[in-house]
Amino acid sequence: MDLTEIKHLAELSNLEFSQQELQDFEKEFTSLVALADNIKNANIEGKRIFQSIELNELRPDTIKPSLSPTALLQNAPVQKRDCFVVPRVVE
């Protein structure tokens, strides 16, 4: 794991780090990856089982009360006319 890969991961994670933090990650990842590597030799032929249990069953298609936009927006850092506000995106 080198610094370039760590920077790429930070990019994927939408996180910013100082130079020092990136270097710390480089060290930590060696031991984190070593832990994960313990499963490398396991023989998993045909063993991929999903834990989710019973079959998904949809409820009847009837309207039920739900939260109002006002209630749902109460935690928005910026909001206007029942919408979340973000900077204009023009590309």
Place this chain on the structure above:
Amino acid sequence: MDITKLSAVEIKQQIKKGTISCVETVQAFLNKIKQFEKYNAILETFDDAIENARIMDKKIKSGFNGKLAGVPIIIKDNILYKNKLCCCGSKFLKNYKAEYNSTVVNKMLSEGAIIIGRANMDEFAMGSSTENSAFGITHNPLDFDRVPGGSSGGSACAVALDMCPIALGTETGGSVRQPASYCGIYGLKPSYGRISRYGVVAFASSLDQVGIFSKTIEDNALMLEVLAGFDENDETSSKTKVEQYTKFENADKLKIGIPNEIIKMIKGMDCENNFFDFINLLKKNGLQIVPVSIKNIELALATYYILAPAEAASNLARFDGVKYTTRNQNAKSLQEIYKKSRSEGFGKEVKRRIMLGNYVLSSGYYDAYYNKAKGVQGLLIEDCLNAFKLCDVLIMPTTVGEAYKIGSKPSDPVETYKEDVFTVTANIVGSPSLSIPFGKGKNKMPLGIQLFGKKFGEKNIYDLALLVEKLVKKEANNAI
């Protein structure tokens, strides 16, 4: 009478008899919380607790007989209670107020519980010491210099110090059982799907469950009876019948399985002698012990530290600076809002797990890690199914040893992750597991033993736990 020493079952009885009122009860526990403020177990007590107790007193007088009528409860800081703060131990959510009630809160309220406060936790439930909260460290109730365990350390500490008879926590890889063990109380992680997670902030959705802390088995079983069951708002909740956990049955015919691999793994660990003491206690009292094998159990820790971060990285993508309270003020573009808000809002451990999660999910590594780990999960499920052909309940230590000193873990995060070695398997296979207090470590701190059941086998676990409690009491009396 010191109300705070009573169990939930006793509180309910006393209130019903009219010996104590709900208001008196809630006040007694609020006083306890104030008295032990320095442990930093409780982030907030709710203003309306006394008023709600007053209302409950009237309701009980007019005949209401809920399963938790008048019982004060504390919830972990990641469980939504409408219009109350819910911060998940994170700076990111320091101003976040729940828009609605979680299903567990609704169920407790409808049975007459009074929710009196919210408990400290490792940020977003990531950690096993409650040293990773943005709101400070929680201390061990029995030794101020030690950790209470985590991530539900605040809830465990609260129960152990009599701030409430029952508290809720959450589990992804041991976050209820491990602190229960470190604090000397009972902690249940139910089967995956047993309790609805609607309104519980997600960490790793294929592993997360709500868990229960209590000082007695009866209280634990009572709370599970209230919380268990299908919820149309959580499609992973199960329709499997909810048993009457509080109707205890004789457990002396249950077959107890001991995984051979565990005996090897504990060699030289602090928990070793204590585990053998436990086995001897069962043997001495005629319980049938059978050796079993969970041959891939040594892969469980690695599997967990691939699956859980992978899901966490995806779940925590929702904290983007747009929807949930925190937004960096200097960010100019949408991309900058994401990056800067997350970078200033999340703590170190959360960032580490997001990075690790994105690593195991990233192209080129997905098959080698994530997919492989899902396969090993299959192996472990198969191992457990085979083991349960020979026995009813498995036993293993809850932790490697007793609670460690605050700040004593080395900087290598893997050293801390190793603490979870005995707890993660139950989460990976979806089994219920209860940590019961048993024995002491070399510094006289409590240790715990897990009673690990078949999926939806909570009834067997509770029955066995009650039997063990009796055997321990008998032993203690014989020793005098």
